[in-house]
Amino acid sequence: MADESTAPTAAELVHQHYELVYRVAYRLSGSAADAEDLTQQVFLSACRASEQVRNPAAVRSWLLTILRNAFTRFRTRSQGRPWLSLENQAEPAVAALEQSEVDPEELQAALNELPAEFREPVILFYFESLSYREIAERLDAPIGTVMSRLSRAKSFLRKRLASAHPAST
Amino acid sequence: MAMDCNSAQRILDVTVQHLRRDRETQSALAHMRQCADCRSVWQARQRFDDDLLVALDDVEIPVGLEARLLAAVKAVARPNAPQAVPPAPLATGRPRVRGWMAAAATLFLAVAAWQAVAWQMRPRQVALEDLRVRAAELLEQVSRGDDLSALPAFDGAFRVDGLSGWLQSVDARGLDLDGRKGHDGLAAMVQLSQSPGSKAIVLIVPASRVAGASRLAAGDAVRYAPAPHVAVRSGDYVYICCTTPAHLPVLERWAAGAAA
Ligand SMILES: [Zn+2]
Numbered sequence: 001m002a003d004e005s006t007a008p009t010a011a012e013l014v015h016q017h018y019e020l021v022y023r024v025a026y027r028l029s030g031s032a033a034d035a036e037d038l039t040q041q042v043f044l045s046a047c048r049a050s051e052q053v054r055n056p057a058a059v060r061s062w063l064l065t066i067l068r069n070a071f072t073r074f075r076t077r078s079q080g081r082p083w084l085s086l087e088n089q090a091e092p093a094v095a096a097l098e099q100s101e102v103d104p105e106e107l108q109a110a111l112n113e114l115p116a117e118f119r120e121p122v123i124l125f126y127f128e129s130l131s132y133r134e135i136a137e138r139l140d141a142p143i144g145t146v147m148s149r150l151s152r153a154k155s156f157l158r159k160r161l162a163s164a165h166p167a168s169t
Numbered sequence: 170m171a172m173d174c175n176s177a178q179r180i181l182d183v184t185v186q187h188l189r190r191d192r193e194t195q196s197a198l199a200h201m202r203q204c205a206d207c208r209s210v211w212q213a214r215q216r217f218d219d220d221l222l223v224a225l226d227d228v229e230i231p232v233g234l235e236a237r238l239l240a241a242v243k244a245v246a247r248p249n250a251p252q253a254v255p256p257a258p259l260a261t262g263r264p265r266v267r268g269w270m271a272a273a274a275t276l277f278l279a280v281a282a283w284q285a286v287a288w289q290m291r292p293r294q295v296a297l298e299d300l301r302v303r304a305a306e307l308l309e310q311v312s313r314g315d316d317l318s319a320l321p322a323f324d325g326a327f328r329v330d331g332l333s334g335w336l337q338s339v340d341a342r343g344l345d346l347d348g349r350k351g352h353d354g355l356a357a358m359v360q361l362s363q364s365p366g367s368k369a370i371v372l373i374v375p376a377s378r379v380a381g382a383s384r385l386a387a388g389d390a391v392r393y394a395p396a397p398h399v400a401v402r403s404g405d406y407v408y409i410c411c412t413t414p415a416h417l418p419v420l421e422r423w424a425a426g427a428a429a
Contacts, residue, residue: 011239014235014238014239018230018234018235019230022230022231022234023225023228023230026228027228036231036234036237039234040237040238040241043241043242044241044242047242058295058296058299060302061296061299091210094213097213097214097216097217098213098216100217100220101220102224104224104227107221107224107225125183125185126218126221126222127225129185130185131183131184132183132184137380147183150183151179151182151183154182155182158217161217
């Protein structure tokens with residue numbers, strides 16, 4: 001392990017984390033061009049502040065926090081996605097879930113249908129393995145709101161993706 | 170079975186580490202143990218989540234992205250960079266630094282400076298999650314046969330009551346979690362038995378430095394997979410212990426009793 005008091009260089013920051021940041025940016029924004037712009041913004045911001053980085057273990061979540069902030073600015077500029085009703089969804093049957101296969105492109109299409117307020121907790125849940133309580137802390141949002149959004153978003157994804165591959169039985 | 174099926178399924182669905190010991194999750198787990206329906210729903214959802222995680226990761230990285238990012242970062246970092254001149258286009262992929270970069274760079278600098286300040290202004294606390302990651306990384310390191318000698322010796326910046334003898338016996342190493350002078354955590358490798366697989370990492374951090382430490386009641390534990398780990402608040406310290414599943418209970422008992 002390198003001396004932990006050494007701040008990473010810009011090249012190290014980019015090299016170690018650009019794939020993760022790009023993947024999350026892509027899943028958040030739904031487009032390769034937007035994901036690349038967001039990724040660039042993240043590293044421009046991060047590299048300016050990288051002198052202060054002393055805790056390598058926290059860099060990943062720090063970068064993703066910068067990404068979330070950049071994405072928030074980005075989506076306020078490009079509002080207008082139709083609001084999707086997530087109410088009253090019937091969960092797919094267990095058998096349908098068990099036999100479904102998640103296709104990466106269908107997954108992105110489903111994520112794109114989710115309003116950003118619902119997409120963010122889902123991304124945090126899966127990419128950062130955070131529970132709803134921790135997500136509420138990161139997003140600085142009420143626990144009840146986060147739990148409800150995460151729960152409805154996950155339910156939406158199951159319904160959307162499991163019904164894309166209906167059980168054969 | 171105090172909790173109903175809907176509530177139990179909902180809670181377990183949004184809790185990544187379902188072994189978390191808060192009361193709500195425990196009630197949901199207790200329900201699931203006695204309810205075959207909820208068990209089968211939960212198992213199917215877990216399997217679906219695993220699939221979904223793999224699919225989420227399946228994003229094609231654009232060719233030349235790393236080089237373009239580096240070029241953009243360097244263009245902004247150069248103090249007297251010619252403002253409107255984009256760096257030479259790279260062999261593959263489109264150039265990302267365009268004319269609007271000059272104006273945007275100013276904004277980015279402001280945002281970056283603000284973020285640097287915000288980062289510095291944050292309470293100097295570390296997320297439990299980050300400590301878990303650190304412990305898991307160190308465990309991986311010692312499992313490969315390395316020791317912790319790359320870390321500086323613990324500078325004794327804080328005293329762990331009742332453990333001074335133990336600390337001398339384990340070659341405690343210091344952690345600088347907040348980038349300020351002095352160690353604010355310590356790490357030690359512990360060999361729990363003769364078996365080479367029984368290595369464990371123990372991190373000890375004053376509870377005041379750990380975000381969310383107040384949620385960890387004394388003796389409360391959090392387990393994570395795949396790097397099995399337990400976090401225990403005992404006295405004024407948080408103990409983060411990471412080892413194999415078989416050895417975890419030993420460490421858990423030790424940490425819970427360490428400062429008792
Ligand atoms: Zn039930």
